[in-house]
Amino acid sequence: MTNRKTVTVFAATGVAGSACVEELLRQDLFDVQVLVRASGQQEKSSSGLLNAEDGKKKRWDDWQRRGVVVRSADVTDHASLIPALEGTDYLVSCVPLFATESQYPLIWAAKEAGVERFVPSEFGFIYDWEQFWPTDNAHKTAARQKVFIRKMIEMAGLDFTIIPAGLWIEYFMAEPVAVMGDGNTRFSWSTGRDVGRIIPHILAHPASRNAVCPVAATAYCTWNELLEIREGLLGRKVARNYLSNEDWKRIYAAAPDGPMKAILGIGVAATECPEGMALWANWNALHLPGFRGTPLETLFPEYIEPRVSELQGALG
Template sequence: MSRKTVTVFAATGSAGSACVEELLRQDVFNVQVLARAGGLQEKSSSGLLNSVDTKQQRWDDWRRRGVVVKQADVTDHASLIPALEGTDYLVSCVPLFATESQYPLIWAAKEAGVERFVPSEFGFIYEWEQFWPTDNAHKTAARQKAFIRRVIELAGLDFTIIPAGLWIEYFMPEPVAVMGDGNTKISWSSACDVGRIIPHVLAHPASRNAVCPVAATAYLTWNELLDARERILGRKVERVYLGHEDWLKAYDETPDGPMKAIVGIGVSATECPEGMPLWAHWNAMHLPAFKGTPLEQLFPEYIEPRVRELQAMLGAA
């Protein structure tokens, strides 16, 4: 049987890079990267963009290791269609506020004969969140992501949806705002582990036309995660416990921008209907051999530097 070809879009971000690296390590698929043509600006949910030189170095390294890098005007169907020809699975790793950049990809994927599209839904289970009572910036994104799935289906493409719960790096600035009492187990992921788990989900036969909610890094309560962080850092981690009304107040007081959408996650998470959990642990059943990055390594090497970047960005805003 010939190997499937996976093409990754937005491959130079944290999740996209980790996805490409894991595809190479896994050695199950042929690997391609869809690169934006020179001069095209990309959106970012964090405001942090890789430099052109950094991207070029990454593309050159991947080429040396067998990755096919295809450049295209990612806003133009005529450019995208030939770039996607030969692709079996198209994986999108665009950030939250670049969700709409996936529409031309879907049309071009249909025209190019792509079999399956993996949209960027690596957070909540948006099919549920879109119907919750309180409007906020994140719920708006949820509705759009749910609509994108409908567009994928309309195009006649298979899909794989990979919700990944809360991304640790966005919720660790202190005082850490805990959602609720902190005693309910939830799915935790980091960008590097989200990228790593995507190839494993794709390779599993149960992932076709399925929603596969994963805990890419850990399945823990807030309190268990923060207690682990304290042990690893050797200090107390300041935390505050916020209920739904507290999150609503914080949301109203947060200026428009990326942080407002992050606070909106707290609003949505704390009004999750009883008996309908936001998060799940699909990989525990279907990918038991997959292990997230150990917290002892993840916090000092990845999370804490990301937290400092986030705090610096917020301080400059």
């Protein structure tokens, strides 16, 4: 009988992180730990939506009752992080886009603590390619940083698993929906919850070691197909604008700095990527045929529509 690996999840109370922990518990293939920030440490959010401290405490208590080990550390300090990561085999980071830099101390501490594999927070495009696309924007800057983080992981002698997950549906459904291109290009679609759910399945697959695993955690379809399903559920037409790369660049240039500008940068990047590149690949269809994303008929009314309303309020 082989020893069970221990997976530690950082930023575990966000949408993806929470779903990851829950799926690890349901899957029951790994021992589970969560790494939490020392009390009072500020976290960052890509949307402006932050979990209340009391809500986090309730979640940590619930996980502990179910066998999860909760370890607290000053996540900016290597001396605090090293003992917190001891015993970890796989370290999974679910930090949001604007907290990407918080992973730097984790890499060094993981090396010192004997961690075997680091799964950095990617979950978007294939950044190795996006860093070379022609138009500079805030998201391309993040792409270059994520590529640098992967190089640091390799330099530290750690294994890695990179999980590009395409477009997160909840960020792009505010009306009028800004469609990337003519709506007929197939995209990998994910939600934060399904990204979290798929991570444990990817980790358990031998093909994920030192690999880039581009997934469609929720759906693999065109914009038009996705919006037609939404219209059928809403019983009305969904207002939409079809935007070319030139349109996206113009809108991006006019936008004020802030979270929305980075999201607009995703539109610039997506419309510069030709269909057929592995950016839109469906790794899970090949390696995880038993995994199913949340059905869109359930996802839209129960998660997407409420989430869109929350994000609109947070982004103003």
